[in-house]
Amino acid sequence: MSFPFSAIVGQDEMKQALLIAAVDARIGGVMVFGDRGTGKSTAVRALAALLPPIPAGGAGYQDGTPRKGKVAVPFVDLPLGATEDRVVGALDLERALGAGIKAFEPGLLARAHGGFLYIDEVNLLEDHIVDLLLDVAASGENVVEREGLSVRHPARFVLIGSGNPEEGELRPQLLDRFGLSVEVRTPQDLQQRVEILKRCDAFEREPASFAESWRRAEAKTLKRIARGRAALSAVAMADAVMTFASRLCMAVGADGLRGELTLMRASRALAALDGAPAATVDHVAAVAPMALRHRLRRNVLDETGSTSRIERALEELAGQGHG
Template sequence: MRVSFPFSAIVGQDEMKRALLIAAVDARIGGVMVFGDRGTGKSTAVRALAALLPPIAAADAGYQDGTVRKGKVPVPFVDLPLGATEDRVVGALDLERALGAGVKAFEPGLLARANGGFLYIDEVNLLEDHIVDLLLDVAASGENVVEREGLSVRHPARFVLVGSGNPEEGELRPQLLDRFGLSVEVRTPQDLAQRVEILKRCDAFERDPAGFAEMWGRAERATVRRIARGRAALAGVVMPDAVLGFASRLCIAVGADGLRGELTLMRAARALAALDGIAVVSAAQISAVAPLALRHRLRRAVLDETGSTARIERALEELAA
């Protein structure tokens, strides 16, 4: 069995790891978009988190074609290639067999395989727009519908959508980017000690994957417990009106379009509080997740050359004053 690089052993990239943990606690947040340089551990982190999570009931994983599976299976991790056709993504109906034999012959696609787990798209900004539209619609509804010539098949498709890309190679349309719950920026580490530690850990993993994973076993189990506690506590975390007011004032101050940003900000702050064992959300949690939830939803200010993150941080400072 293939051994994944331990999530806990990933050096740096704290913002990306935090966003993924938040999404693992509350899938309603709507997935994570990771912008940044190549070779910064984006797919490694997502694959590692999927491998870290406890096995799920077989009946909840993948597409169930009328059969009931028993037992537990690993959390699905599906990598969607750029050249994937629509049929490969959503699945295909065999019309000839359906009309000739009178049965619904359905070949499940990547969305079916991802049910209950993670769907990862590298360079999502280069994916065809209609495929991205489709993915986001399914991710929001939790259901995939395939229709051909009057025939229709529906199946659950509940997954955490994670996209990554380099903005220099093509931007994602703003209305699509807004549909991702959280946005993360990753950069190649410039700290020498950090880079050396990355090299050492990668080398140790390549030499002895099982031994390296065992060495990080305690930290991995602690992360699993943290996620499990967060999921269990999520529904009971209190969001005071004063904190909701703070979140709304922040969104107004930075000029976030629509209300999706505020909803995501609320959900992400609640999930972070649950992860940290905090029963009542405060402005501290809102401030911690604000860049993740809002930076990709800001209109570009012609007279303001500062980046989105800087604008959010400045607004937070002004609101706290």
């Protein structure tokens, strides 16, 4: 049994980023930087457990045998030492050449289809594995090729990475491929820390009754996600709001256009979660730090953090008007 998503204390930005990714998988995943023991994997597992079951045909790798019914949303943990074959899957060449059949052993990407792929300490993962993961996450398809033989299967999942910057940085070009980036820190508020202890203790002692006490809040969150998914395609975004998003990206010096696309998609997803008919400047401002902070070039003349630079740019643009 997973800890209820709604019962997680604090870490509001991380929870909001995960909800946005749950509404629109095109966001491109979430990178979570922060201290150990701050509930990163707990939050992702909780969200996966909260989501309603999905058709069996939309989860995991299909071996050609139709499956009926519904299954839980997959949550796959990718270990740091995983080999490429374990990640993408393996082809049995002897069997394929001898028996004339494509003997394929599905990998972790296949198991994650329709759900979440979580990588703790992604900054310590080998670069070529991270490249591969990001390519598949973007295309929604995994292709395994060996000696002229190939197998392809759908692999659509929300990629969640976490790490501690002090233990090794992620290459900027790889970090840029993650849609959103959030920062989590150990709570410094005494009351909040005590509340976390109380809830963890209650869950460990009586997990079923604790989950039941949060059932109504979980149902409310689930309804919000379902409503957001249903409304997403109809959420409008005026030219003035798009212009504001582009001006913001230019003001902070975000590399490329991926930041603007993510900013637009995340703003729409947040508007859908809020039940708003259109994304506004306020929605853009709310998601801007998580959409842009990992795309900024370091400025040796500006020692303030990325988040502060974005907030300052937002204030300056607000003072100039939105036109």
